[in-house]
Amino acid sequence: MSFKKMHAAFASLIIFFASNMYADTPTSSNTIKVNAAFEFNSIDPSVSGYLYTRMQVLETLVDVNADGNLTAGLATSWTTSDDGLTWSINLRPDVVFHNGQKMTVKDVISSLKVAKRKQGPLKSAPIDSILAGDQGELVISLTKPYKVLPAALAHYSTSILPAKSYSFDDKLTELVGTGPYKMYEFKPPHKLVVEKFDQYWGQVASVPFASYLTGHRAEARVLQARSGQADIVFGLDPAAAPMLARSNRVEIIQSKLPRTLVLKVNAAHPFLKEVQARQALSLAIERKGISMAVLRTPDSATTQLLPSSMSNWFIPNAPKVDKDLDQARALLKEIGWEENSDGILQRDGQPFALHLITYADRPELTTVATALQAQWKKLGVDLKVDITNSSAIPAGHQDGTLNLALIARNYGFIVDPLLTLIKDFGQESGGDWGSMNWHNPQIQVALKGLVNENNPDRYRATAQAFAEAVATELPVIPIASYTQQTSVNKRIEGFRFDPFERNFYLNKITIK
Amino acid sequence: MKDLLFKRFIQLIMVAWGVGTLTFILMRSLPGDMAYRLAASRYGQDNFDSSTAELIRHELKLDQSAWSAYFSWLGDLLQLNLGNSMVSDLPVMDTLSHMLGHSLLLAGVGMIIAILLAFPLGLWAAKYGGWADRLTLLFSTSVRALPVFVIGVLLILVFSLELELLPVAGFGTPAHLILPSLALAISLAAVSSRIIRNEAKRVFNSSFFEFAQIKGLSTRKAFQRHGWRNLLVPVIAFFAIQLITVVEGVVMIESLFSWPGIGHGLAHAIFARDIPIIQGAALLMGIMFVVLNTLVDIISYYLDPRIKQEFSE
Numbered sequence: 001m002s003f004k005k006m007h008a009a010f011a012s013l014i015i016f017f018a019s020n021m022y023a024d025t026p027t028s029s030n031t032i033k034v035n036a037a038f039e040f041n042s043i044d045p046s047v048s049g050y051l052y053t054r055m056q057v058l059e060t061l062v063d064v065n066a067d068g069n070l071t072a073g074l075a076t077s078w079t080t081s082d083d084g085l086t087w088s089i090n091l092r093p094d095v096v097f098h099n100g101q102k103m104t105v106k107d108v109i110s111s112l113k114v115a116k117r118k119q120g121p122l123k124s125a126p127i128d129s130i131l132a133g134d135q136g137e138l139v140i141s142l143t144k145p146y147k148v149l150p151a152a153l154a155h156y157s158t159s160i161l162p163a164k165s166y167s168f169d170d171k172l173t174e175l176v177g178t179g180p181y182k183m184y185e186f187k188p189p190h191k192l193v194v195e196k197f198d199q200y201w202g203q204v205a206s207v208p209f210a211s212y213l214t215g216h217r218a219e220a221r222v223l224q225a226r227s228g229q230a231d232i233v234f235g236l237d238p239a240a241a242p243m244l245a246r247s248n249r250v251e252i253i254q255s256k257l258p259r260t261l262v263l264k265v266n267a268a269h270p271f272l273k274e275v276q277a278r279q280a281l282s283l284a285i286e287r288k289g290i291s292m293a294v295l296r297t298p299d300s301a302t303t304q305l306l307p308s309s310m311s312n313w314f315i316p317n318a319p320k321v322d323k324d325l326d327q328a329r330a331l332l333k334e335i336g337w338e339e340n341s342d343g344i345l346q347r348d349g350q351p352f353a354l355h356l357i358t359y360a361d362r363p364e365l366t367t368v369a370t371a372l373q374a375q376w377k378k379l380g381v382d383l384k385v386d387i388t389n390s391s392a393i394p395a396g397h398q399d400g401t402l403n404l405a406l407i408a409r410n411y412g413f414i415v416d417p418l419l420t421l422i423k424d425f426g427q428e429s430g431g432d433w434g435s436m437n438w439h440n441p442q443i444q445v446a447l448k449g450l451v452n453e454n455n456p457d458r459y460r461a462t463a464q465a466f467a468e469a470v471a472t473e474l475p476v477i478p479i480a481s482y483t484q485q486t487s488v489n490k491r492i493e494g495f496r497f498d499p500f501e502r503n504f505y506l507n508k509i510t511i512k
Numbered sequence: 513m514k515d516l517l518f519k520r521f522i523q524l525i526m527v528a529w530g531v532g533t534l535t536f537i538l539m540r541s542l543p544g545d546m547a548y549r550l551a552a553s554r555y556g557q558d559n560f561d562s563s564t565a566e567l568i569r570h571e572l573k574l575d576q577s578a579w580s581a582y583f584s585w586l587g588d589l590l591q592l593n594l595g596n597s598m599v600s601d602l603p604v605m606d607t608l609s610h611m612l613g614h615s616l617l618l619a620g621v622g623m624i625i626a627i628l629l630a631f632p633l634g635l636w637a638a639k640y641g642g643w644a645d646r647l648t649l650l651f652s653t654s655v656r657a658l659p660v661f662v663i664g665v666l667l668i669l670v671f672s673l674e675l676e677l678l679p680v681a682g683f684g685t686p687a688h689l690i691l692p693s694l695a696l697a698i699s700l701a702a703v704s705s706r707i708i709r710n711e712a713k714r715v716f717n718s719s720f721f722e723f724a725q726i727k728g729l730s731t732r733k734a735f736q737r738h739g740w741r742n743l744l745v746p747v748i749a750f751f752a753i754q755l756i757t758v759v760e761g762v763v764m765i766e767s768l769f770s771w772p773g774i775g776h777g778l779a780h781a782i783f784a785r786d787i788p789i790i791q792g793a794a795l796l797m798g799i800m801f802v803v804l805n806t807l808v809d810i811i812s813y814y815l816d817p818r819i820k821q822e823f824s825e
Contacts, residue, residue: 025684038556039780041600047554119555119564171601187610188600189780190772191684213682216767216776219665223680227672361557389783390557391548391565398562410558423561432561 026209036234039189046118049156058159084145098182110163120157151416180507205507225487238296258412268437283328345380358406394432438475531798553784615773622696629701634708655702
């Protein structure tokens with residue numbers, strides 16, 4: 001066979017194979033193309049539900065607006081009894097699942113019962129029973145009052161699916177939701193395509209398809225945005241955003257997130273147990289430098305755990321903490337640390353050496369960790385940095401071996417930050433992603449008591465006291481808040497960013 | 513021929529058992545608590561803590577002894593059941609066939625383009641020598657010096673951003689296949705063109721080739737009748753080895769182009785300690801290695817009469 005013939009044969013073979021393998025796919029003119037870093041690997045809402053609520057396949061009983069207020073979702077209203085032990089939830093009528101079946105209270109009960117048995121905020125809720133009321137409403141009985149129940153019902157793990165979607169052992173057999181888009185193609189862990197659902201109870205989508213593609217590499221995501229092959233790209237590398245903004249094809253949107261970069265501190269460690277030591281370490285951090293050079297958002301430096309948008313938990317006129325090495329040295333001297341001939345602090349013959357772990361899932365963590373290493377060296381603290389898997393942090397917390405950990409904690413994971421805060425700070429042993437051996441029983445008890453607090457003034461006073469205690473005693477050391485950089489192609493209109501990252505609002509988008 | 517196939521079949525069974533067992537031992541001896549690793553991978557960093565890890569330990573029976581875990585795997589394997597992924601709970605076979613299918617598609621097309629590039633380059637360099645040889649050497653060395661990732665980015669810059677002809681990343685249409693397979697092919701051809709050049713040179717300088725020309729055949733005829741076969745035997749063996757390394761080792765290309773291949777999947781499974789996926793992938797790749805070697809043997813058997821003789825003796 002001659003070369004020419006061989007070439008032609010190979011070429012036709014490829015075209016034949018490829019065109020047969022890929023038939024009937026949505027086109028670029030009828031699809032909103034979304035790209036972000038996270039993978040998905042299951043149809044189970046308790047595992048990968050964050051993607052299905054964002055792509056608007058699944059919906060929850062309760063929704064959240066941009067200010068963090070709870071709004072009606074598949075439930076139209078909810079009330080609690082005077083003793084706070086019974087919640088009555090009215091369901092939206094005329095909601096149809098993607099399989100054409102009407103949503104009933106039985107489906108809701110089944111979904112919530114499964115969610116209670118699986119990973120998610122309902123697991124720890126004091127639920128006694130979930131039943132149907134006389135008027136077709138949902139009745140949830142509790143063993144003790146739990147004010148944050150509606151916030152838990154806005155979490156993706158509590159999405160509503162038909163009762164028959166689950167097998168006897170709680171395994172989900174198919175993903176059928178109620179949202180404006182239904183499943184079209186499911187190729188974990190990279191690609192999901194959804195198709196508009198015409199019988200949606202709310203605003204029906206105007207764009208027929210939407211696709212999600214996992215973009216592992218930040219460089220590839222930027223290139224996707226720049227070439228116009230992705231309409232919405234989340235999680236842009238801050239360094240690349242200004243270059244991308246110069247392109248006349250896209251618009252860059254910066255949005256504050258309720259996620260904070262914090263240092264988790266083992267307050268029982270011999271070098272970290274005095275509050276002066278933690279304050280000195282905090283004073284030696286060049287937060288402005290980190291926020292400018294690493295995060296590229298100069299106003300993201302913070303000494304507070306929660307953002308100003310969560311006003312109950314934010315101290316409005318807190319004094320700004322700037323880097324002050326002299327004061328930091330003075331504080332350490334107070335508790336007996338002296339500089340040795342190598343420039344390292346020493347006490348009772350022991351050098352001030354600490355071990356910090358962080359994880360590589362978020363590239364900025366590694367850079368910030370090494371920045372801390374350099375900044376604390378000026379103070380005389382010898383910091384060893386270990387980049388590992390995120391699971392080493394809860395494991396190190398449990399076995400008590402952890403010194404310090406640099407983490408990016410999402411306080412908006414459940415809309416009301418209270419549940420996350422109780423988990424992280426509510427007990428002396430602390431939480432896997434929060435304090436560790438921090439002793440302040442008064443604040444810890446008060447914090448846990450907030451799940452029953454109905455008086456908004458008392459609620460705010462306790463929340464403020466907690467924020468003050470964190471700022472002064474530093475059970476964790478906040479460094480910076482997060483800003484999400486998103487690129488949106490100018491061919492689409494109506495994009496809205498959800499700071500709680502629950503929804504991409506695809507049904508509100510139109511293609512020009 | 514029957515002997516050859518029987519030998520390879522025995523090898524296949526030994527490889528399947530050996531690779532599976534070795535991966536099992538290696539994965540068990542890695543540091544870190546498996547339940548925590550799996551919890552982090554399954555639920556994501558925002559949604560897991562130690563209680564999730566305990567839930568997973570209970571659900572997946574991770575506290576059972578290593579022996580009982582090993583024998584239950586072996587028992588499943590005998591029934592050709594690779595189990596379910598510990599992270600996604602999807603059948604290992606489905607996950608692997610999705611990933612392996614894409615890897616083979618990428619590797620196969622990459623290989624074909626590499627062959628189309630490497631043969632003309634190698635033969636050209638061998639035939640004309642001098643500048644042609646030095647030029648192809650320069651091409652090979654410079655391409656080999658670049659990580660395949662950089663070749664990918666360069667191709668994206670030219671074909672996607674400047675010319676706007678091809679998609680940057682993704683899969684699902686033939687257009688998506690072009691850039692990743694081209695990046696792969698260029699990097700492969702850089703080496704294989706040199707192998708072809710060396711083999712072709714060996715053939716051109718051999719006494720049998722000279723004899724063929726002396727007896728009156730033109731260079732072209734001599735090459736067609738006597739050159740090809742002699743050149744192909746070592747080259748095919750080299751391509752087979754290259755294909756295996758391509759299937760398992762193009763993690764960078766796969767992440768850059770969001771291509772759902774087995775290299776990337778395997779790397780993630782190792783981070784997550786998803787043992788069924790790791791064992792399944794290692795097993796399939798081991799089997800592929802044997803099958804491919806058998807194919808090479810069969811091709812060589814027909815190409816090289818000396819092997820036929822060896823088996824018939």
